[in-house]
Amino acid sequence: MSVSAQxxxxxxxAAPYWAxxxxxxxxxxxxxxxxxxxDRRWLAYQCSKEIWGSGLxxxxxxxxxxPAEELIAAFPKIDSEIDRHAVLEIAxxxxxxxxxxxxxxxxYDALSLPGEAKLTPQMVKLNWPEDRALSELxxxxxxxxxxxxxxxxSFTEGGYxxxxxxxxxxxxxxxxxxxxxxALIAEACAQVYEDxxxxxxxxIVGLDAEGLSAEEWQTLERLSLEQxxxxxxxxxxxFSAPLTPALLExxxxxxxxxxxFDYEKAKLAA
Ligand SMILES: [Fe+2]
Ligand SMILES: [Fe+2]
Numbered sequence: 536m537s538v539s540a541q542x543x544x545x546x547x548x549a550a551p552y553w554a555x556x557x558x559x560x561x562x563x564x565x566x567x568x569x570x571x572x573x574d575r576r577w578l579a580y581q582c583s584k585e586i587w588g589s590g591l592x593x594x595x596x597x598x599x600x601x602p603a604e605e606l607i608a609a610f611p612k613i614d615s616e617i618d619r620h621a622v623l624e625i626a627x628x629x630x631x632x633x634x635x636x637x638x639x640x641x642x643y644d645a646l647s648l649p650g651e652a653k654l655t656p657q658m659v660k661l662n663w664p665e666d667r668a669l670s671e672l673x674x675x676x677x678x679x680x681x682x683x684x685x686x687x688x689s690f691t692e693g694g695y696x697x698x699x700x701x702x703x704x705x706x707x708x709x710x711x712x713x714x715x716x717x718a719l720i721a722e723a724c725a726q727v728y729e730d731x732x733x734x735x736x737x738x739i740v741g742l743d744a745e746g747l748s749a750e751e752w753q754t755l756e757r758l759s760l761e762q763x764x765x766x767x768x769x770x771x772x773x774f775s776a777p778l779t780p781a782l783l784e785x786x787x788x789x790x791x792x793x794x795x796f797d798y799e800k801a802k803l804a805a
Contacts, residue, residue: 537804539743541752545690546739548756550793552763555786557697557794559770563777564705564713571646573775574716578643580666580773581698583659585636589670589769599636599656602629631730638723645719665772669765676758683751687758689738694766695794696735699728736801 538546563569563577587597596604602625609622640654652658662670676684693699702724705717747755764787771778778786785791798805 536740536802538739538798541747541749542739542742543805545742545752545756545759546796547793549690549695549759549763550796551789551791552760552767553695553697554791554794555767555789556694556763556770557701558782558786558791559767559774559778560698560701562782563774564701564708564717566777568775568777569713571716574713574720575643575646576775577773578639578646578720579654579659580663581639582636582643582654582656583662584666585632585639586656587660587662588632589662589666589673594670597656598632599629602626631734635727635730638726642716642719642723646716663769663772665765665769669762669769672762672765676762680754680758682745683747683755683758686738686742686745687755687762690735690742690755690759691762691766692738693731693735694763694770695796696728696731697794698770699724699731703728732800739801739803 563573586599587594588601592598592601605625606622606629609617609625613619613622636656643654647653673684673688676687678684702720704721706721706725708714709718709721742755767783767786771783
């Protein structure tokens with residue numbers, strides 16, 4: 536599939552911010568303040584995202600209960616009101632996100648000491664302020680621009696999967712003080728990476744078919760970049776702030792070396 540010049544522009548505009556998010560993880564992995572506690576903290580927060588959804592779904596339902604209820608409501612309407620493939624897609628989304636929750640929750644539990652409580656969805660229901668800010672920004676965008684806000688939210692979902700791609704690289708660093716944690720994190724990230732790359736593509740595919748005007752492309756870019764910046768702030772807080780305020784400012788100004796979008800893996804022709 537070939538992509539329009541406008542979509543390529545949107546991808547190019549996002550690339551320095553995707554790189555910025557990756558910078559948080561790379562800095563954290565080798566950070567002198569990284570401990571078992573900071574590892575468990577970010578893993579629990581990640582579980583919160585995988586089950587409650589950070590603005591991808593209504594806050595009280597999240598991305599487990601939301602689709603589960605949709606499935607129950609859809610059942611009597613299959614192929615009378617709702618196409619069976621649309622229902623299958625809801626089921627697949629539920630399965631995928633819960634599998635991600637399990638992957639990170641397993642890593643969290645594997646890093647526990649005897650007597651420490653097992654992770655539960657309720658335990659991670661209260662996420663952290665910077666993640667709530669991202670959710671609120673996404674809800675506000677969807678309220679102000681129902682179509683473009685939703686598009687921007689899908690486009691920014693997962694932040695080009697850099698947590699998972701950077702986490703997978705830890706498989707090469709399984710000796711030393713963080714060796715065991717690195718192995719667990721790499722394993723969890725490997726389980727999630729391909730799914731989330733697909734979810735990101737879903738946010739991209741179809742954008743060209745929307746028939747957006749030049750002005751709408753501009754709005755979509757503005758909303759997307761606002762969300763991507765909020766993602767970087769959310770990630771830095773999730774990982775106990777490994778980026779110094781000065782470095783964070785640079786990253787938020789879009790001064791990272793842009794990440795190279797893999798058009799081949801995405802099966803998109805630029
Ligand atoms: Fe996920
Ligand atoms: Fe996802």
